[in-house]
Amino acid sequence: MGIYAKARRGEIKNVTGIDDPYEPPQSPEIRLETIGSEAEENARIILAHLVDRGFVSGGQERSSAASGLV
Numbered sequence: 001m002g003i004y005a006k007a008r009r010g011e012i013k014n015v016t017g018i019d020d021p022y023e024p025p026q027s028p029e030i031r032l033e034t035i036g037s038e039a040e041e042n043a044r045i046i047l048a049h050l051v052d053r054g055f056v057s058g059g060q061e062r063s064s065a066a067s068g069l070v
Helices: 003-008 039-053 060-067
Strands: none
Touching: none
């Protein structure tokens, strides 16, 4: 059973969007446009950000990962 289902039944408290308000980050590391942008483009932006931050290696590994996204 998922967290949100449990929160709706009152089994757990302080779940964002149920009984705890969503607070947008003041300075997000990345921002994606979801209206007017394709999911694949946003995936490329996320992957590039992860490469830039060193969480994912670039080069051949990136090409393999990116090809699975589109």
